[in-house]
Amino acid sequence: MDFLRPSTLEEALAAKSAHPDAVPIMGGTDVMVELNFDKHRPGALIDLTRVPELARWGPDGDGVRLGAGVPYTRIIAELGEHAPALAQASRSVASPQIRNRGTVGGNLGGASPAGESHPVLLATDAEVELASVRGTRRVPAREFYLGLRRTARQDDELITAVLLPRPAGPQHFSKIGTRNAMVIAVANFSLALDADKRTVGTGLGSVAPTPIRAEEAEEFLAGEFDWDGGAVLDEAVVRRFGELVSSVARPIDDQRGSADYRRHAVGVMARRALSWSVTDYRKSLQDPRGDARCA
């Protein structure tokens, strides 16, 4: 097994193109588990931690371009205003030691249906930047997850960044697990309201072979939400929203939870995220300067 150590993005892309089977390693928090237990022995590892471009974030148009190799700890510390739901999701990942190393790029590379960043990227309509020696392209997160751990990334491509649109309304993330730390989600959920476009985004994790959206629930809520006044929603609307979210789940029974529980839990999380979002939205109308929309 070879250990390749590119120090520029160009070298990294050339290495991936020359060895499409080589396994990129960033934080290593997924890759090393496989290697330590000899589940998988690739021909080569490509260490991406030396590629400076991947470890940076900065403005991109209205939003933020987050390098694929920025660890969760930095997302929490530095991106709370630019990407509130992603920062919340990052806080819920594993433990401090894992968050110091683990990255969104690695989360997308493994594409576990339970991964914490996926519901947020779906709900906020983020894009995934993929690069190869052939060029760079941006794929909407909503088109990135194709099947169980299967994504739009081609074998010769690396994930270089995610593009996070400027928050234009409340965003929330929540996760259910058996402990407050160190758990793979039984189910997770993200909600993002876009007050400019008057649209709603959702993302559900651990309830289907891939992270998914609840499109009918999004459309329903976009129509019912009081975008001008932020009026508290009817109990029936909140309940219906939760039901529509639950209805798209196609969960399985496993050691972490039953399918029925997951379907139920994701509906409860959806209702809670909605009530937090209404509260945030009302606050932002009263005090527009304290609003995420202006952040």
Next chain:
Amino acid sequence: MRVTFTVNGEQVSADDVWAGESLLYVLRERLGLPGSKNACEQGECGSCTVYLDGVTACSCMVAAGQAEGCEVRTVEGLADNRGEGDEKRLGTVQEAFVEMGAVQCGFCTPGLLVQTDDLISRTVGAGRGVPEDAEIREALAGNLCRCTGYEKIIDAVRVAAERESAKAGGAA
């Protein structure tokens, strides 16, 4: 491959390192530093926690080649800091763990010491004062202990933080 990095201030090299080998394995089996423990090899227990370029990480989750040129500090380096000649004195955190009965079998201890050292430098060391219990628990959430039930560990962390804080106050 050969991997060269700094451990506890000293430059070291290991030869014939297999590409998929972990930093933990290199520290324990090739460099004679068995302080960091191997209990799970899957990032779950924190007993292999070390500083890697100033940030704590599970060394079982780091490929040895990723440490090339980096600065690693292990539990062995916590005492070194305060060494006087050949006499290595324990650090504040280590002393507090011994005094408060936070050590039983000791397997989890090295990881907890490094993680606690980091917590104290990010709180007391950064002028933020002694961390609340909730912050202590969150900082140690990735360190499992099968013996103590954690209460004595939390006590030891609090005592160590208070002593460091008193020292900082005294110096100021």
